[in-house]
Amino acid sequence: MVEIVSPLEPDYRRGAHGNREGGSGVTLSETQPGSIVQLAAWPGQDEALRKVIQTVTGLHLDAVPGAGAIVENTAAFGFAPGRWLVVDQAEGRGETLRDRIGSDLGTVCDLSHGRTAIAVEGERAERLLSKLYALDFSAGAFPVGQAKSTAHHDVFTLIHRTGVDRFDLYVYRSFARSFWHLLRASAEEFGYTVE
Amino acid sequence: MALYLRWPAGVIYTVAQSQRFIRAGTRMAEYSFLSLLRNALSGNEDWKPAWRKPDPRPSYDVIVIGGGGHGLSTAYYLAKEHGITNVAVLEKGYLGSGNIGRNTTIVRSNYLLPDNIRFYEHSMKLWENLSHDLNYNVMFSQRGVLNLAHSPAQMDEHARRGNAMRHEGGDAVLLGRGEVARMVPGLDMSATARFPVLGGLLQPRAGTARHDAVAWGYARGADRRGVDILENCEVTGFLREGERVVGVTTTRGEIRAKKVAVAVAGSTGRVMKLAGIDDLPIESHVLQAFVSESLKPLINQVVTFGGGHLYVSQSDKGGLVFGGDLDGYNTYAQRGNLPLVEEVMSELLAMFPNLARVRLLRSWGGVMDMSMDGSPIITPGPLPGMFLNCGWCYGGFKATPASGWCFAHTIARGEAHPLNAAFTLDRFARGILIDEKGQGATPKWH
Amino acid sequence: MSPRRAHNGGRIDRATRLRFTFDGTAMTGHAGDTLASALLANGISVVGRSFKYHRPRGVFSAGIEEPNALVTVIRGKLREPNIPATQIELYDGLTVESQNRFPSLSFDVGALNSLAGNLFAAGFYYKTFMGPVVGPLKGTRFWMFCEHFIRRAAGLGRAGYEPDTDRYEKMYGFCDVLVVGSGPAGLMAAKRAAATGKRVFLAEQEAEFGGTLRWKSATIDGLPAAEWVAATIAELATLPNVTLLPRTTVWGYYDDNALGALERVSDHKAHAAIGEPRHRHWTIRAGDVVLATGAFERPIVFPGNDRPGIMLASAAARYASEYGVLPGERIAIFANNDSAYEAALALKDAGAEIAAIIDVRAGVSLSARELAREAGAELLLGYAVTSTSGARRLREIEIQPFADGKVKDGATRAIVVDCLAVSGGWSPAIHLASQAGHAPQWDESLRAFLPPSPTQRWTGAGAFTGAFSAAAALGDDHAVNEPEIEYEPAPVFEIHPTGKKSGKAFVDLQHDVTASDIRLAHREGFQSVEHLKRYTTLGMATDQGKSSNVPGLAIMAAARGLPISEVGTTRFRPPFSAVSLGALAADRHGHFKPQRLTPMHDWHLARGARMYAAGLWYRPMIYGAGGETVEQAYVREARAVRASVGIVDVSTLGKIAVQGPDAAEFLDRVYTNMFSTLPVHKARYGLMLREEGIAFDDGTTWRLGEHDFLMTTTTANAGKVMQHLEYYLDCVWPDLRVHVTSVTDEWAGAAVAGPNARRVLEACVESTGVDNDALPFMGIVRGEIAGAPVMICRLSFSGELAYEVYCGAGHGQHVWDALMAAGQPFGIVPYGLEALGTLRIEKGHVTGAEIDGRTSPRDLYLDWMLSKKKPYIGSAMVDREGLVAPDRISLVGIVALDDRPLQGGGHIVEQLGEEPRGSIGHITGFCFSPALGKYIALALVKGGKARHGQRAFVSDPVRNRYGPVEIVSHHFFDPEGSRMHG
Amino acid sequence: MLIACPYCGPRDLSEFTYQGDANRTRPHPMSNDQSAWNAYVYDRVNTAGDHREFWQHSGGCRAHLAVVRSTLTHEIKSVAIARESMNREAAK
Numbered sequence A: 001m002v003e004i005v006s007p008l009e010p011d012y013r014r015g016a017h018g019n020r021e022g023g024s025g026v027t028l029s030e031t032q033p034g035s036i037v038q039l040a041a042w043p044g045q046d047e048a049l050r051k052v053i054q055t056v057t058g059l060h061l062d063a064v065p066g067a068g069a070i071v072e073n074t075a076a077f078g079f080a081p082g083r084w085l086v087v088d089q090a091e092g093r094g095e096t097l098r099d100r101i102g103s104d105l106g107t108v109c110d111l112s113h114g115r116t117a118i119a120v121e122g123e124r125a126e127r128l129l130s131k132l133y134a135l136d137f138s139a140g141a142f143p144v145g146q147a148k149s150t151a152h153h154d155v156f157t158l159i160h161r162t163g164v165d166r167f168d169l170y171v172y173r174s175f176a177r178s179f180w181h182l183l184r185a186s187a188e189e190f191g192y193t194v195e
Numbered sequence B: 001m002a003l004y005l006r007w008p009a010g011v012i013y014t015v016a017q018s019q020r021f022i023r024a025g026t027r028m029a030e031y032s033f034l035s036l037l038r039n040a041l042s043g044n045e046d047w048k049p050a051w052r053k054p055d056p057r058p059s060y061d062v063i064v065i066g067g068g069g070h071g072l073s074t075a076y077y078l079a080k081e082h083g084i085t086n087v088a089v090l091e092k093g094y095l096g097s098g099n100i101g102r103n104t105t106i107v108r109s110n111y112l113l114p115d116n117i118r119f120y121e122h123s124m125k126l127w128e129n130l131s132h133d134l135n136y137n138v139m140f141s142q143r144g145v146l147n148l149a150h151s152p153a154q155m156d157e158h159a160r161r162g163n164a165m166r167h168e169g170g171d172a173v174l175l176g177r178g179e180v181a182r183m184v185p186g187l188d189m190s191a192t193a194r195f196p197v198l199g200g201l202l203q204p205r206a207g208t209a210r211h212d213a214v215a216w217g218y219a220r221g222a223d224r225r226g227v228d229i230l231e232n233c234e235v236t237g238f239l240r241e242g243e244r245v246v247g248v249t250t251t252r253g254e255i256r257a258k259k260v261a262v263a264v265a266g267s268t269g270r271v272m273k274l275a276g277i278d279d280l281p282i283e284s285h286v287l288q289a290f291v292s293e294s295l296k297p298l299i300n301q302v303v304t305f306g307g308g309h310l311y312v313s314q315s316d317k318g319g320l321v322f323g324g325d326l327d328g329y330n331t332y333a334q335r336g337n338l339p340l341v342e343e344v345m346s347e348l349l350a351m352f353p354n355l356a357r358v359r360l361l362r363s364w365g366g367v368m369d370m371s372m373d374g375s376p377i378i379t380p381g382p383l384p385g386m387f388l389n390c391g392w393c394y395g396g397f398k399a400t401p402a403s404g405w406c407f408a409h410t411i412a413r414g415e416a417h418p419l420n421a422a423f424t425l426d427r428f429a430r431g432i433l434i435d436e437k438g439q440g441a442t443p444k445w446h
Numbered sequence C: 001m002s003p004r005r006a007h008n009g010g011r012i013d014r015a016t017r018l019r020f021t022f023d024g025t026a027m028t029g030h031a032g033d034t035l036a037s038a039l040l041a042n043g044i045s046v047v048g049r050s051f052k053y054h055r056p057r058g059v060f061s062a063g064i065e066e067p068n069a070l071v072t073v074i075r076g077k078l079r080e081p082n083i084p085a086t087q088i089e090l091y092d093g094l095t096v097e098s099q100n101r102f103p104s105l106s107f108d109v110g111a112l113n114s115l116a117g118n119l120f121a122a123g124f125y126y127k128t129f130m131g132p133v134v135g136p137l138k139g140t141r142f143w144m145f146c147e148h149f150i151r152r153a154a155g156l157g158r159a160g161y162e163p164d165t166d167r168y169e170k171m172y173g174f175c176d177v178l179v180v181g182s183g184p185a186g187l188m189a190a191k192r193a194a195a196t197g198k199r200v201f202l203a204e205q206e207a208e209f210g211g212t213l214r215w216k217s218a219t220i221d222g223l224p225a226a227e228w229v230a231a232t233i234a235e236l237a238t239l240p241n242v243t244l245l246p247r248t249t250v251w252g253y254y255d256d257n258a259l260g261a262l263e264r265v266s267d268h269k270a271h272a273a274i275g276e277p278r279h280r281h282w283t284i285r286a287g288d289v290v291l292a293t294g295a296f297e298r299p300i301v302f303p304g305n306d307r308p309g310i311m312l313a314s315a316a317a318r319y320a321s322e323y324g325v326l327p328g329e330r331i332a333i334f335a336n337n338d339s340a341y342e343a344a345l346a347l348k349d350a351g352a353e354i355a356a357i358i359d360v361r362a363g364v365s366l367s368a369r370e371l372a373r374e375a376g377a378e379l380l381l382g383y384a385v386t387s388t389s390g391a392r393r394l395r396e397i398e399i400q401p402f403a404d405g406k407v408k409d410g411a412t413r414a415i416v417v418d419c420l421a422v423s424g425g426w427s428p429a430i431h432l433a434s435q436a437g438h439a440p441q442w443d444e445s446l447r448a449f450l451p452p453s454p455t456q457r458w459t460g461a462g463a464f465t466g467a468f469s470a471a472a473a474l475g476d477d478h479a480v481n482e483p484e485i486e487y488e489p490a491p492v493f494e495i496h497p498t499g500k501k502s503g504k505a506f507v508d509l510q511h512d513v514t515a516s517d518i519r520l521a522h523r524e525g526f527q528s529v530e531h532l533k534r535y536t537t538l539g540m541a542t543d544q545g546k547s548s549n550v551p552g553l554a555i556m557a558a559a560r561g562l563p564i565s566e567v568g569t570t571r572f573r574p575p576f577s578a579v580s581l582g583a584l585a586a587d588r589h590g591h592f593k594p595q596r597l598t599p600m601h602d603w604h605l606a607r608g609a610r611m612y613a614a615g616l617w618y619r620p621m622i623y624g625a626g627g628e629t630v631e632q633a634y635v636r637e638a639r640a641v642r643a644s645v646g647i648v649d650v651s652t653l654g655k656i657a658v659q660g661p662d663a664a665e666f667l668d669r670v671y672t673n674m675f676s677t678l679p680v681h682k683a684r685y686g687l688m689l690r691e692e693g694i695a696f697d698d699g700t701t702w703r704l705g706e707h708d709f710l711m712t713t714t715t716a717n718a719g720k721v722m723q724h725l726e727y728y729l730d731c732v733w734p735d736l737r738v739h740v741t742s743v744t745d746e747w748a749g750a751a752v753a754g755p756n757a758r759r760v761l762e763a764c765v766e767s768t769g770v771d772n773d774a775l776p777f778m779g780i781v782r783g784e785i786a787g788a789p790v791m792i793c794r795l796s797f798s799g800e801l802a803y804e805v806y807c808g809a810g811h812g813q814h815v816w817d818a819l820m821a822a823g824q825p826f827g828i829v830p831y832g833l834e835a836l837g838t839l840r841i842e843k844g845h846v847t848g849a850e851i852d853g854r855t856s857p858r859d860l861y862l863d864w865m866l867s868k869k870k871p872y873i874g875s876a877m878v879d880r881e882g883l884v885a886p887d888r889i890s891l892v893g894i895v896a897l898d899d900r901p902l903q904g905g906g907h908i909v910e911q912l913g914e915e916p917r918g919s920i921g922h923i924t925g926f927c928f929s930p931a932l933g934k935y936i937a938l939a940l941v942k943g944g945k946a947r948h949g950q951r952a953f954v955s956d957p958v959r960n961r962y963g964p965v966e967i968v969s970h971h972f973f974d975p976e977g978s979r980m981h982g
Numbered sequence D: 001m002l003i004a005c006p007y008c009g010p011r012d013l014s015e016f017t018y019q020g021d022a023n024r025t026r027p028h029p030m031s032n033d034q035s036a037w038n039a040y041v042y043d044r045v046n047t048a049g050d051h052r053e054f055w056q057h058s059g060g061c062r063a064h065l066a067v068v069r070s071t072l073t074h075e076i077k078s079v080a081i082a083r084e085s086m087n088r089e090a091a092k
Ligand SMILES: Cc1cc2nc3c(=O)[nH]c(=O)nc-3n(C[C@H](O)[C@H](O)[C@H](O)COP(=O)(O)OP(=O)(O)OC[C@H]3O[C@@H](n4cnc5c(N)ncnc54)[C@H](O)[C@@H]3O)c2cc1C
Pocket: B065, B066, B067, B068, B069, B070, B071, B090, B091, B092, B093, B095, B096, B097, B098, B099, B100, B101, B102, B103, B104, B105, B106, B107, B233, B234, B235, B236, B263, B264, B265, B266, B267, B271, B287, B288, B289, B323, B365, B366, B367, B368, B392, B393, B394, B395, B396, B397, B398, B399
């Protein structure tokens, strides 16, 4: 397999940065999943499609907007009416799903190269993201497991809350490096670590 | 700056000339340096109202609905050019409360399409003599309008436009990067700028004018020629004889007229509905504008950004006056929303990164009559006895003189002048669009 | 003497000395001082000059409403003009400059304007400066000459040209309750809301919480007010559901309870911490808003009321109580209401002598008399101040008897004072509530505008609502001990002595609008409050008339003989107080737009590519091979393509996955030509129109499966096309089973073009053949290059044998490297946009310069693509008379006959004359054609084809380029297409 | 403004794109009634009051929404996912 080159190179500098007085407020990392796959159901086929996701990934998704789930190396979440994203550290998930989803159920679109996944984790994660998105990141409004589609100006982003203070962000690859600069700059006042 | 070198002789000449001219004038209430001096000596007690506040008469030859720039200039030119003085201008609020009183004051004729160039060039010529014509200083300052270009393709677009103007007898200069840098200090000229400046298109004769003064000057000019200006007189309906419009009902009573002209800009949809015209190629959108705190001279031209949509100039009072895009949705509310405020500031600072420490003093909105191709409508109809003037989008302030001039002609003669012959209502159906920006029937993009 | 620091009192930190400079003079103050209090403590009375008459002016208030004491704050090379000294917290090293004076604050030539006061009355400039009607200064010249000087005389502070490198930041906040203002009313509202567990934000524009309680003499629950505040804040600070936002001005109230707030994060520090912004701009979404913004004290208008040393009574008291600064040693109070009596006592307690309390009322309450007695002041009821004197600072006031709203003739009395504290009543700070547009209501007993009825979810509290006492603001839960005050002022706004010439009476201090200006406006018919404002500039200064508007309106109402309620007030607008432009741009200051980069971006840079910003994308324009001109570079690149092989990064093309059983039907509707007939593994060139029949976009669409298409769009239109497709699927044809997904970023693309293109592919592509049979023109195959899966389509933009190789974006560089290696033997050359443009112009292909939103398909000779078999978007309108008119400008080729370059935007004329006239069209794209060895161009020219073979001229006056050209077919090169089909 | 996207919940105006008047119906594709097409493409009711219009949640789920909003107060009266409400209407 040919390695997928990160768009963040050469600006991906591991280590501690920014204001270190209060320790590290957030950790930023690119998670480089092998598969990022969009599934889209025809009207009335939501239920059936979520079943397929469950059989293939073992993840159960509630029938509510933005519902998501995560185990080990796999995550899945809804981000738009009739649309879900399945993310897996392993490559080739798109093919498996394509085989299971007939044209009367919906469509499969492989985005493994097209989206860059960045995890923002830590005590100040909510505050950091509040600088960028017009979203309420508090746990009450954005519970763990949930996903939201949003944008920072031109940078369209899917955000999946995968922990109490962890958010997985998916941005378009071509924007990723520019976005990374902004994310780092915004995290500077908290002190941050790139893993 | 050659002007200053000539100044002593010039000014002496000037004062003498103007006084001679004014003495030769006929009316008493002429404004001039001498009348100012005379009144100052007598404690300014003798000034008279700039225009009367008459009661409506039962009927007029022409009613112009809308006491904005266009309504007032229409009345003025009806009286001046066509001798029609039995005219009333009906304004629902205070005079100039509409877009004439809330625009960013840019006057230019740097258009691309010949129909527009000719019309706006005519307007420019009227502007150049307007203060004299009205005997009211509208402070038309021909400081130049500079459109920046940030890519070779944009330079070519500017060249195309500049050339189009030059082929119609207008003025346009294509500036290189160095010339722009010298002309406009503070611009981000760094090579690392997100949209580096490659040059720009300058229209030297373009500039700004004092918006309120234009309304007041036309009002005073029309009033002195006998036109009744009726403020706080909102049109609430139309009087009809069959199809024909024969007058209006207003909050100050019924008024009849041989001809009824509508020039209500952002309110076009609402007023035309009163006449039973429900559909028009017009949408009403809000455009916000902004002024900074007063500063010593900082920006000496009107500068527009090519990496977005932004224009800025500095008022004589010292405030940076600027604006950007429409908020982008239908509205009749004269106020905008926050995301656009932030968008406009980002664009301004992308162009002038020195302005981050300057502070916003006030923001406001105006309701724009956005047409489907971005160009205006000045036409007889759509009902007999009625005349319509609308579709000014962002750009009707600069059109004020020519719009009134052409509309007056259209009303007086019952048909369009060659200068506004293209600005018809049926051009959409016929596909003879005047689409300056090539954006099609999406008003928010014009 | 003058103001000075009291020996004790105030809540400044007397132990901490801070150095600062004012106009270069070194001074000191204490932590807790504002610049205004520190200047007063240093005995400075003249702080600025007024706008028009350049009159010396001192500190007038202690808050955001300050009209006079504006300064420029200087940090290194950066200047921040027009900052009220009352809003600047002192820090060590603070450097400020006074404004609007030349050459210095104490001697200002502009002050000469004052002598010609009557000449420079309101609106004088509309009546003069018009110049002659004939001669060299006719038209606008004379005015512009005068304007030059007027502009220099006007304006306040001077901003700099240095780019501001400080950091600004954005923050979105969400809460159940936003409390604006932290006086007693705000604190109580915050406490109550917090107790219910709601998420509460408490925003206070000043550095410290507490509002008026910080300097009021009242006690609350037995504690001095300021201590009660400290305790309450300490309590709120421990609550997890409460966010305290000091130094945060809520400045704008927008739809659906979205409020803009400016947090000044590090202005008060000598240095910001790492990563800390200077300002943070908040958009706060609040369930409910509590407006507890207090009230502004207003002045009384009287002759000579602008002298340094005259200030608002509450401000004088605040300087004494909060900052331990005496604004004067011998102070008089001038009032029309009781509140100033409380101020008198505070000033007395701080050590000043209260010379007199002058009250326009004939009688006052007992408690007021008691306060006056305690202050040791002579109580002069039924008097008014009618003039003042003193050069740089108040020295003496003159008073006269006053009754029935009029100055009575009779003895004047002079009182020597160095400070006059004035109170003309209070105006609730209703700005935020009014921004949404409803008209405030005049309250005749408080003589103030009260907030309008809510248009959004807010409630009011405290002085904002006209409930002016601390007890009222705190509610019943607390025992408040404060003087009893009657807040209803006498209806006196202006003291207008008749008869004698007594000097200017200022209404708007900053803009030098006088009471007689208002009467002049009235005389000239500018009587509506909005006309009054615009004609005189009343309330248009940096303070937006916070203290001056009501007196101004009252004077107009009196002139018109109407009650104030009928005259009304001018419209409130955001911002409540000035907001830095940097804060509003926030993170986009310095980073206006993100950069979009292709997977091969770093490679291009390493190969010396000169990049071109195409929308948000960066694309190579040319590759710099040591010292070449742009023309040399692109000619070399294009020549290499025609001679052997070249490679270009096409990753930026818009790519949209169109999937679903109805995908083919959908494409038939959006493209003018047919796609349902396209076989799988084939591509077709398509054209889209807008409904109006105007060309919109073009590109190839590849059929990857029965229900699976990959549409490509131009780079520039990718977003628009995507939105266009989504709109039709959602709003016009919702029944179609089609999904569209942007996959632009999924694929890296490289076009390999030239006679040797196939050989290059043959050398590196595995798992598929690329010969003519396996991969015919417009065919698609899947294979591998260097182990990475690729998709290859044989299509050509250059007219050469060419292939587009697509692979996963993360493999882009890898595949590109492999293609370069495979091309090595053929001398493969990477080419940029310029060469791409050259090749396409030689072929006569259209792009954005021709599809400019005004051209019809016929104009571009693309009518062959208009299907007659089916309707499509635009089909119904493409034949309108205006779109088929013979004189439309249509696509042609142009050859320069003088062997000189042409340029885009040059016009074409039939004849060259003295003046440029008679344009028949314009050039859309130009190049030196290596294939033809000539300068050629595409152009849109009236008549189009009919002119082929005609002689014409390029007329490019803005670039001074004229010369003969020949109009030819736009298919310059290989019109039969033998090369790409080969 | 705050638009309550039926999928995403209430979101800031900055995430949305106005997609215009929703009062028009596209003539049948085969129709050659020029005045109907002209009305569809160029004429607007431009209501002062409750206005039917489309918004796209372009910085979110990207669905088009059918919205009724007052053009006088900006108050939003109703929001539905356009595709669903269009299909519902068509079914009627
Ligand atoms: C923020 C902003 C910036 C702009 N910037 C520029 C610029 O830089 N350059 C430029 O050229 N143009 C600019 N414009 C456009 C320009 O201001 C307008 O196109 C132009 O003023 C419109 O013509 P008007 O003056 O006649 O309109 P208005 O002044 O709006 O006049 C219409 C009048 O009709 C009255 N009216 C409405 N209904 C009734 C009724 N029922 N009865 C009686 N009266 C009624 C209204 O009260 C109003 O006074 C800008 C506009 C705005 C809002």
